[in-house]
Amino acid sequence: DTGVSQDPRHKITKRGQNVTFRCDPISEHNRLYWYRQTLGQGPEFLTYFQNEAQLEKSRLLSDRFSAERPKGSFSTLEIQRTEQGDSAMYLCASSLGGGIQETQYFGPGTRLLVL
Amino acid sequence: AQSVAQPEDQVNVAEGNPLTVKCTYSVSGNPYLFWYVQYPNRGLQFLLKYITGDNLVKGSYGFEAEFNKSQTSFHLKKPSALVSDSALYFCAVRDLRGNNRLAFGKGNQVVVIP
Numbered sequence: 001d002t003g004v005s006q007d008p009r010h011k012i013t014k015r016g017q018n019v020t021f022r023c024d025p026i027s028e029h030n031r032l033y034w035y036r037q038t039l040g041q042g043p044e045f046l047t048y049f050q051n052e053a054q055l056e057k058s059r060l061l062s063d064r065f066s067a068e069r070p071k072g073s074f075s076t077l078e079i080q081r082t083e084q085g086d087s088a089m090y091l092c093a094s095s096l097g098g099g100i101q102e103t104q105y106f107g108p109g110t111r112l113l114v115l
Numbered sequence: 116a117q118s119v120a121q122p123e124d125q126v127n128v129a130e131g132n133p134l135t136v137k138c139t140y141s142v143s144g145n146p147y148l149f150w151y152v153q154y155p156n157r158g159l160q161f162l163l164k165y166i167t168g169d170n171l172v173k174g175s176y177g178f179e180a181e182f183n184k185s186q187t188s189f190h191l192k193k194p195s196a197l198v199s200d201s202a203l204y205f206c207a208v209r210d211l212r213g214n215n216r217l218a219f220g221k222g223n224q225v226v227v228i229p
Binding site: 004006031033035040041042043044045048055056091093095100101102103104105106107108109111 | 147149151156157158159160161164166167205207209214215216217218219220221222
């Protein structure tokens with residue numbers, strides 16, 4: 001058990017609906033990452049936070065996606081007006097520090113299906 | 116850009132036999148390399164990493180990996196495979212631009228046959 005938790009584990013929604021996922025990192029980890037994994041592919045970077053600051057967003061993160069980490073602890077990822085192409089596993093990872101020895105620990109993921 | 120390649124889609128091995136999962140990398144600068152394992156409907160579990168130092172890195176669950184700079188490879192190995200090692204294995208390289216994002220390969224499905 002890595003200690004990163006994600007909620008919900010599964011989400012089925014209809015096209016056009018909004019969804020929100022939550023990630024609780026390992027306690028005191030200052031970095032939090034979001035990745036997206038589609039079937040048959042490795043995870044792809046979406047965005048990351050250092051404490052409460054969102055420092056980088058991938059071009060994969062369209063305007064319909066928004067992420068927050070309001071108090072530097074848990075984070076939320078919201079997708080507005082979902083599309084079928086958003087169907088994927090959304091993974092959260094946390095780490096301590098950001099130096100060269102940094103290791104990212106992943107949560108169990110939220111599997112999204114957009115009908 | 117940093118990248119890794121995992122050339123095989125699936126690796127089949129008999130239980131008790133040595134297991135090797137291949138990974139090659141392409142980086143500008145020093146490579147920081149990782150292996151993760153993913154079981155069905157689960158997130159990724161960290162196995163091991165190479166940052167610097169000894170070319171043979173030991174990790175969790177009896178896995179090890181050999182860093183080879185001349186061949187730009189970081190192959191994952193286990194001397195004796197278990198049925199419970201059947202899973203999806205990902206190699207990853209860290210971006211060096213400060214964000215420390217990981218770039219993953221497409222993964223290798225390992226099937227250990229009893």
